[in-house]
Amino acid sequence: MKSAALIKFSISAVRKPLQTKTDALVVFVHEGRDGSGLDDAEALDRLIAQLGADGDFTAKAGSSVMLYRPEGIAATRLLLVGVAAQPTLRDWKKAVQVAANALRAVPAAQACLVAAHGFDTLAELVPPVFSEVFYRFDATRTVDPKDRYKLEAVLLAAPGGAAASDTAKPALARAVAVAAGVRLTRELANLPANHCTPSGLADAARDLARRHDLGCTVLERKDMEKLGMGAMLAVAQGSAQPPRFIVLEYRGAGRKEAPHVLVGKGVTFDTGGISLKPGAEMDEMKFDMSGAASVLGTFEAIARIKPRINLVGLIPATENMPGGRAVKPGDVVTSMSGQTIEILNTDAEGRLILCDALTYAKRFKPQTVVDIATLTGACVIALGKVNSGLFTPDDALAAALLDASRAALDPCWRMPLEDEYSEALKSNFADVGNIGGRPAGAITAACFLWRFTKDYRWAHLDIAGTAWHSGQNKGATGRPVPLLVRFLLAQAQ
Ligand code: BES
Ligand code: MN
Numbered sequence: 001m002k003s004a005a006l007i008k009f010s011i012s013a014v015r016k017p018l019q020t021k022t023d024a025l026v027v028f029v030h031e032g033r034d035g036s037g038l039d040d041a042e043a044l045d046r047l048i049a050q051l052g053a054d055g056d057f058t059a060k061a062g063s064s065v066m067l068y069r070p071e072g073i074a075a076t077r078l079l080l081v082g083v084a085a086q087p088t089l090r091d092w093k094k095a096v097q098v099a100a101n102a103l104r105a106v107p108a109a110q111a112c113l114v115a116a117h118g119f120d121t122l123a124e125l126v127p128p129v130f131s132e133v134f135y136r137f138d139a140t141r142t143v144d145p146k147d148r149y150k151l152e153a154v155l156l157a158a159p160g161g162a163a164a165s166d167t168a169k170p171a172l173a174r175a176v177a178v179a180a181g182v183r184l185t186r187e188l189a190n191l192p193a194n195h196c197t198p199s200g201l202a203d204a205a206r207d208l209a210r211r212h213d214l215g216c217t218v219l220e221r222k223d224m225e226k227l228g229m230g231a232m233l234a235v236a237q238g239s240a241q242p243p244r245f246i247v248l249e250y251r252g253a254g255r256k257e258a259p260h261v262l263v264g265k266g267v268t269f270d271t272g273g274i275s276l277k278p279g280a281e282m283d284e285m286k287f288d289m290s291g292a293a294s295v296l297g298t299f300e301a302i303a304r305i306k307p308r309i310n311l312v313g314l315i316p317a318t319e320n321m322p323g324g325r326a327v328k329p330g331d332v333v334t335s336m337s338g339q340t341i342e343i344l345n346t347d348a349e350g351r352l353i354l355c356d357a358l359t360y361a362k363r364f365k366p367q368t369v370v371d372i373a374t375l376t377g378a379c380v381i382a383l384g385k386v387n388s389g390l391f392t393p394d395d396a397l398a399a400a401l402l403d404a405s406r407a408a409l410d411p412c413w414r415m416p417l418e419d420e421y422s423e424a425l426k427s428n429f430a431d432v433g434n435i436g437g438r439p440a441g442a443i444t445a446a447c448f449l450w451r452f453t454k455d456y457r458w459a460h461l462d463i464a465g466t467a468w469h470s471g472q473n474k475g476a477t478g479r480p481v482p483l484l485v486r487f488l489l490a491q492a493q
């Protein structure tokens, strides 16, 4: 997979930022405060006062101004960015977005960012925000070198010398790791389905494992047959592409310590199968492996951060296609758990591949299992593109995931999970049906998975609304990698 180089982020103590030679000096100025708040910055503070008096820059949150070769400043460009007087994490994020967008419009190769306050917050936000703003999918496009983004390096200049940079350095390293994970997830999810097949996903997992010395095993159809993964194989049988079942292992804690398990839905293309989807926007069903991509991205980040946990990733990977061999509505299959399933709608395929992966997860005697899936259109209707849906019977696990999602600015919202909803899954011909009708569609899907997770602590994240943008900015978001990494790091403590 060819892709543009990552921006290099670093921190260093800079005593005289105005004398720093750089393509762009970026200064965050707080609304309602006098000047930059920096030491030895008279020329800058005079400039800020003048801009304020003329009404050209009042440091209002969301505003910015760029000046070329201003007097008394060594940088080629000076970018002033307004920040709220008492900024929240989200206010800071917005200010960093403004800075990154302004820098994207000029050919600066390096930038130096300074702020008198909130340095640790900046260290945490700059890598993900800059990586997001400067990301472009090039893998299957012809790119004119002239159109490439020019920014190569971002230096965070710590005020007050080494003390500030010491606390910010680990935060920066973690943030860079998360940004790399998000990027891998976006890159894989954005790949078209003829490039990212089930075996292509397995190759990406093997490549990741080789780069970071992780364990990686890839099961093929005959292995899945031996295990009795009848639900997974039913989905795969309609496709000319052979299915894969990917097992990734990261060991950061002792052998005896129970692992956390992530399970990612890896449907590399979802046509709906015999219950064929309508044609409009069907191309977006290449993103139906976003759960799988988020598991790989989370491993990329975790392998860089190296926390003291054990982690297992499970990815059932297949296409969902119609055809002469495809599974038909009304077919009854036997899942790996032994439960029989009446496949009433072949488009509810995610839960079929996940249920066998969730049964497979038992062998790891896990501390927790979290599955991540673009599972239901109903979840998009319920929560839109803002929150991922969180489903779990475990209040403590819910709290841990909600906390992580808020801290990572990667929100999820807890949805109900109650036995009463399971009634809808009753079948006259099998132990369970694979659909529950239109009402509460995201919840009945979660109830289906719940039946296979009785042996461990489990949560389900429905990312159908949050994994990608539609329309003009069509493309993968890399969510919920920030949430998952936060959650796992909290488990290491
Ligand atoms: N991959 C889809 C869910 C989906 C739909 C995600 C639209 C994002 C946008 C899933 O496999 C699916 O088709 N679900 C069906 C379930 C139904 C048949 C019970 C759905 O949501 O319509
Ligand atoms: Mn489907």
Ligand code: ZN
Binding pocket: 267, 270, 288, 347, 349, 350, 374, 375
């Ligand atoms: Zn699907």
